[in-house]
Amino acid sequence: MNVASIIQFKNVTKRFGNNPPVLDNVSFTLERGKFYTLLGPSGCGKTTILRLIAGFTEPSEGEIWFNGQKINHLPANKRQVNTVFQDYALFPHLNVFENVAFGLRIKKVKKTEIEAKVKQALSFVNLDGYEYREIREMSGGQRQRVAIARAIVNKPEMILLDEPLSALDLKLRTEMQYELRELQRRLGITFVFVTHDQEEALAMSDEIFVINNGKIQQSGTPTDIYDEPINRFVADFIGESNIVEGKMVEDYLVEFVGKKFECDDKGFNANEPVEIVIRPEDLEITTPELGRLQVRVDSQLFRGVHYEICCYDKDDNEWLVHSTKKAKVGKEIGLSFDREAIHVMRLGETEEEFDRRLETYADKGDSAQWKVN
């Protein structure tokens, strides 16, 4: 166990009763001082991981290590971890000051010290002067800040955030994303953030864990996960994507929709069936003659930043295009893309195999780096 790691899950399984496990043999290590995000659809087990770290529930099998100490059965009130809850869980009978001071009062900290610490925590979340407000007088965003102040005032080693932004409106949510990220940098505390919002995860995290059906599908930096999704689920869940079936003819040559394209992937068997991902923003609209694919525009939505254009090719594959240029519905157009835009996914590949295959590209230098836009 190295010094940097703060929490480690070793083959953790959690099941309730005789139901299929909520978490299925999960292992991972979190390092100190980073911003982690657990991302997945509802019911995937991400909140269960959080509750296991916080100590609200115990694993059915496996071990959880915290700072080099096994904490499987350590109760929540003895752990150096604080949580920001989805519904904030502020105590309605206490005012803002007392809510933040709750943890310190339990620890019997001296009065003057409590006052100073609470004031400092509140100013950290930009709530100076709100000490004696009642919780019911605060707006959703302010309650959120109180909840964060209540967690950081205890100086925990780790802060867990359970979809804390989901109840806020879009504008406030974006603002809080910046603030949380900034707060994490200033405090240097490990943050574990649970969300089902992929944009939130991409924007804030040092590292993302994509979880589905109680298993970690892929972990990595936001760019890794966006550019090189390991399977259909990840590609589909993170961002929009066009996924078609194809086969790998030979190294650096892939065939899909009846055509052969050069690509940057290798290490497949000859004619191995694969899945191809092309991000909608990597597709560019041209004339049918110049395009590498010929499609017919089916519908178009104005999304503000770009047009979302839905097209079909002659084999009825759907192609989603994000473009700042307008297209005419019903017209034939051509789509062009770079060879880097093609991402090939092996069917049923595990994360270790995937990482090993990626490493073999390293000798090819930077060409394995995918273009984002």
Place this chain on the structure above:
Amino acid sequence: MFDFKGFSMQWYRELFHDTRMLIIVLNTIIVALLSALFSTIFGMLGALAIYNAKKRQTKNMLLSLNNVLIVSPDVIIGASFLILFTIAGVKLGFYSVLLSHIAFSIPIVVLMVLPKLMEMSPSLIDAARDLGANSWDVLTKVIIPFISPGIFAGFFMALTYSLDDFSVTFFVTGNGFSTLSVEIYSLARRGISLNINALSALLFLVTLLLVVIYHFITLRNNKASGLGVQKR
């Protein structure tokens, strides 16, 4: 009885000279306060036990048992207590009345407290534990403050139920001990004194006062707990 000829304080004066009647009033109030106090404590603990029951079945069973006492007629409860006390050899009097009042008030308190517990977001308890609170801290610093409106309501309900109970008391009261409702009943059967009318008027005023106080307490509590936590 009497024809109404005008207002008079005569019967009030007579009432205050009737020490036997005053002692009975005092008994009634003592029984009411004590039974309300004890039933609030036990009822609250009972509600917490039902709330914390792990299995749904246990929860429903406990709640049904609780409701049995509410739906069964007072006469049946009174008769059952009489049989129980006779078998157990408890002397009928103050303690038998107090015990039976506590017993029939507990389910009422449970029913007043339980909805408050259900209303409480379970993450409040998680949050308290997360911040380092042990079980005792969680109970005294989070749960009880949150459900206090229910506890107050339960206490006052138990108080009024005990004050105006006739049938159960009638069964279990013994020689030399009587409460107001039982006494009024026996006086009314004799039908001579206007003491009762004077007493009723006073009781009405006191009850009205209690209702007003209760109203202001709930008003304050509702404001204080105006749901600081958003529901999921």
